[in-house]
Amino acid sequence: MTRTVRRIAPPAVLALVLLVFWEAMVRLNGTPEYILPGPLSIGRTLWSDWPVLWPSLLVTLQITFLALLVAVLGGGGLAVLFALSPTVERALFPFAVVLQVTPVVAVAPLILIYVENTLVAVVLVAWIVAFFPVLSNSVLGLNSVDHNLRDLFALYGAGRWRTLRLLRIPAAMPFFMAGLRIAGGLALIGAVVAEYVAGTAGSGTGLAWRILEAGYRLQIPRMFAALLLLALTGIFVFLLFSAISHLVLRRWHESALPPER
Amino acid sequence: MSDSDRGGGGRGSALRLEGIAKTFSDGTVALEGLDLDVRTGEFLSILGPSGCGKSTALRLIAGLAEPTSGTVHRPAANPAAASEPDRPGDVRAGDVRAGDVGFVFQDPTLMPWATVFDNVRLPLRLIGANGPAARHRVEEALAMVGLADFARAHPRRLSGGMRMRVSIARALVTRPRLLLMDEPFAALDEITRFRLNDDLLALWRERRFTTVFVTHSVYESVYLSERIAVMTARPGRIARQIVIDPDAPRDAEFRLSHGFAEHCRGVSRALQAAMEERR
Numbered sequence: 071m072t073r074t075v076r077r078i079a080p081p082a083v084l085a086l087v088l089l090v091f092w093e094a095m096v097r098l099n100g101t102p103e104y105i106l107p108g109p110l111s112i113g114r115t116l117w118s119d120w121p122v123l124w125p126s127l128l129v130t131l132q133i134t135f136l137a138l139l140v141a142v143l144g145g146g147g148l149a150v151l152f153a154l155s156p157t158v159e160r161a162l163f164p165f166a167v168v169l170q171v172t173p174v175v176a177v178a179p180l181i182l183i184y185v186e187n188t189l190v191a192v193v194l195v196a197w198i199v200a201f202f203p204v205l206s207n208s209v210l211g212l213n214s215v216d217h218n219l220r221d222l223f224a225l226y227g228a229g230r231w232r233t234l235r236l237l238r239i240p241a242a243m244p245f246f247m248a249g250l251r252i253a254g255g256l257a258l259i260g261a262v263v264a265e266y267v268a269g270t271a272g273s274g275t276g277l278a279w280r281i282l283e284a285g286y287r288l289q290i291p292r293m294f295a296a297l298l299l300l301a302l303t304g305i306f307v308f309l310l311f312s313a314i315s316h317l318v319l320r321r322w323h324e325s326a327l328p329p330e331r
Numbered sequence: 332m333s334d335s336d337r338g339g340g341g342r343g344s345a346l347r348l349e350g351i352a353k354t355f356s357d358g359t360v361a362l363e364g365l366d367l368d369v370r371t372g373e374f375l376s377i378l379g380p381s382g383c384g385k386s387t388a389l390r391l392i393a394g395l396a397e398p399t400s401g402t403v404h405r406p407a408a409n410p411a412a413a414s415e416p417d418r419p420g421d422v423r424a425g426d427v428r429a430g431d432v433g434f435v436f437q438d439p440t441l442m443p444w445a446t447v448f449d450n451v452r453l454p455l456r457l458i459g460a461n462g463p464a465a466r467h468r469v470e471e472a473l474a475m476v477g478l479a480d481f482a483r484a485h486p487r488r489l490s491g492g493m494r495m496r497v498s499i500a501r502a503l504v505t506r507p508r509l510l511l512m513d514e515p516f517a518a519l520d521e522i523t524r525f526r527l528n529d530d531l532l533a534l535w536r537e538r539r540f541t542t543v544f545v546t547h548s549v550y551e552s553v554y555l556s557e558r559i560a561v562m563t564a565r566p567g568r569i570a571r572q573i574v575i576d577p578d579a580p581r582d583a584e585f586r587l588s589h590g591f592a593e594h595c596r597g598v599s600r601a602l603q604a605a606m607e608e609r610r
Contacts, residue, residue, distance in 0.1 A: 218440040221395050226457035226505075227429040236456070240444045322444045322485050 107291040112298065115291035123280065123292075127299050130276040133189075133261040134254075134307065137196030141253050144197070145204030146246065153212040153238060154230060163209075170202040174260060178267040192268055196260030200253040207249030211242025244323050247315035254307040262300065277303075344404070345371040345509060345541040346392060351401035352566075353387055361387045363566035365401070371508075372539040374532075376552035378598065379562030380606055385545040388567065389511050392543060393434050405432070405509075429458040433502030433540070435512040439494035441486040441501075447473070448482040451501045458505065472500040475534060492523035496530075503534065510535075510542045516551070525586075528554055532581050549602060553594045554581060561598070563605045570605035573598055 089109045095101070096108035103111060116123065148166070152159035178195045185191035215238050223233045265278035275283075277296045284292040319325060351365040361384040369375050379385050390396045391403055433454075441450045451472050455465040473479050476496040486494055495515060502510060516524040532555060535542055546552050552559045559573045575594055585591050 216440060218436045218438065219442065221390075221393075222434065222436075222440060222453075223457065224395060225393055225429075225432060225434055226454050228457045232457065236453070237442070240442065243444070322487060 104288045104290050107294060111291050112294045115289075116295040116298065119292055119295060123277070123296060123299060126275055126277045126280045126296070127303065130258075130261055130265070130278065130300070131303065133192050133196055133264065133276060134257045134303070136193045137200050137260055138253060138257040140193065140197045141201035141204050141257065142250065145201040145249070145253070146208050149205055149208030149212055149242075150234065150239075152209050153234065159209070166202060166205055169198055174199050175263055175267070178264055182268055188268055192261070192264040195264035195267070196257050199260030199263070200257035203249040203252040203256065204246070205249075207245045207252075208242055211245025212238045214245070215241045244319055244325060247311075247318060251308065251311045251315060254311045255304060258300070258304050258307055343371050345369050345373065346543070347404040348388070348392070349402045349404070351388070351391060351398045351403065353384070353391065353396070354399045360566040362391075362398075363568055365568045367560060367569055369541055369543060371541055374535055374542045374544065374555060374557045376544045376546055376556040376559045377562060378546060378549065378552045378559050378602060379567060380564055380602075381547060383562045383564050384567030385547075385562060386513050388562075389434075389513050389543065389545050392509075393432055393511050395434075430454060430460075430505030431507055431509065433505065433507035433510045435495075435498050435502045435510070435515045437514045437517055439486070439491075439498040441494060441497055443486055445485075446482065447478060447484050447486065447489070447497050450486065450497055451504050454501060454505045460505075468504055468506075472504040475503065476500045476530065490523075491519055492527060495519065495527060499527075499531070499534075503538070503540070506538070507540055510540045512542065512544045514545055514547065517547070524551070529581070531555070549595055549598050550586075553591060553598055554586060559598055561601045561605045563608045570608060571601045573601060 093108040093110055096106060096111075101108075107115070148162070152163070174195060177198070181194055182188070182191045185194060212234075219237060219241075220233070223237055228236070261276065262278040265276040266282060269279065269282070277300050280296045281293050281300075284290070284296065315325075346367075346369040348365055348367040351362055351367075352360070353362040354360050365384075365388060367377075367388075377385050377388065387396070391398050392405070394403075394405065442453070445453075448469055452465065452469045455461070455468060460468075470479065470482070473482055476499055478493060478496055478500065481489065481493065486497065489497065498515070502512075516527050519527065528551065544552070544555060553575055556575055557577050559575060560569045561571045561573065562568065563570045573594075576590055579585050579588070579590060
């Protein structure tokens, strides 16, 4: 209990001090809201604009999680394929790298032109950003199995699939989970980028579009409110996947175990 | 145990290596002209300096690698023997060969995500043995190494010696006729090593599986084996074979006895001579 307090108290106090300072500066200087709103004003806007922001948050979340789902299935599936066939890996991996290193902001407009369904296009953009860490981490994990354990499986005549299922996939889980945590954050970034590019063409209007829209209209407090929601979403996604990772690995992996006394 | 004295009298050949040579793809000649005959139920140690190809020889015996030239006659090459009816609690195996050889590595080599029970059950799963008979086998193997109470634990919670016991239980769970051990106790402290030596001998006396035990410890090889094959430096071959008094009781007394010291002296000299042999 006291340990939790000791861990949470310092950042909480610091945040409070900064917010009070911010509010005080805005009030003392009489800064107009369209230049810099104070935290209280942002909080009020969050409350009053909730009916607009909440549906947008849902849209952004939907894109993020759809992209993440495809990234997990695609990245994980491709990694398994690579693990089973080095030839396939040699053939496809360079393209995965190309996809990863090309700035997604530059590719997004093209995707939006060629993919008719905007939701599909937006998810595709977010997926491009999110899938690589899942893929590369999973490949690394699947290939980092103890050689003696592999020999043991060979000794008992285990085939490729059995070795994959009983040995390589479990051994890759910590790597996969690390990739997933990175991918979670990246999927959100991808979703925001895609929304920016898609603009009003988007079927629903996500938080990123709300930020742009509010910017055009000089509704600066709403920009901040939407930004706050995006940040909270990012934290939520990160915590969610940290929790999943912990649940999956808690019984055996060093990363999920408390240090011994 | 109905098969406790299997092979004790007959002593047919369990394993024969003939003119084995192994050259790795990088050009390293690990073994050359290696001949070795292991009798059924025998406890044989292969003793040699580091890097002499002991482990390579063991991998060849296990079938985990193929020799560049020469032949390995394994017991499993005889399917009739493998399906002989006197193996109690018979578990149907999909493959005759699988499960006939147990291997204990230098490290415990356990799957950290699986419980002790599941680790020991692995070989049975891989050869397609499931159900209550298999569960019983696992429990039996765990009891054999004194870890019945740790079935639900994960390897991380165990000490180094206990992990090695799990590894031995896993190698024995299929009731192999041939047990291959690659310096299994090298990383353990001496007290634990002594205890595991005794436990291994007890199991071997009860089960009489043919054992090939690779070690670089003169004392360990003398204490455990009926016969010691001393290897030369790389490229490795068998330089000398020394029979250790098979009737001496292997216990704390034996370690302190004059005979033990004599054997150790003799084996040390042989090892010294083998290491100086250059070709």
